[in-house]
Amino acid sequence: MKRRDPANPPTRPDLGQLIQALQSLRDAAELRAFLEDLCTPSELEAMADRWGVVPHLVADVPYREIHDRTGVSVTTIGRVARCLDLGAGGYRLAAERLGHRATDASH
Known part of the structure; x- marks a missing residue:
């Protein structure tokens, strides 16, 4: 781990x-x-979990229901949802390119 100089x-x-x-x-x-x-195995799992909830969101x-389907925590789902709404647009761009579309016109 890096040492940080205050x-x-x-x-x-x-x-x-x-x-x-x-x-x-x-x-x-x-x-x-x-x-x-x-990445460590846990980092890969965390990234896969985050990406795995995107199509559902x-x-x-x-x-x-996403939690029940995926086992991903509601807290993580909320964080991904915030990124979808307020982030840099990467999740949404990748989701659209893979054919995942919003079910309403607001997305």
Whole structure:
């Protein structure tokens, strides 16, 4: 773990190099290998859980029903929902490209 100097608060890391590395990968197998090297099993599980609730949220499934279907905590579902509504747009863009559509015109 990095040691933090209280006199120099951390800056947001430049994600450019990571993005370039991800873009360099040619197929799902390469991406899987990279993610397995980059992330711990629990980090991968957390990311998969977050992504797994996106189609349900886009389809306006109630949080409790999403929890019952996926086992993901209602707190995590709420965080993902906030990102869908107020985030950078990445979840929604990926969901739309994969064919997940909102059930009403407000999304």
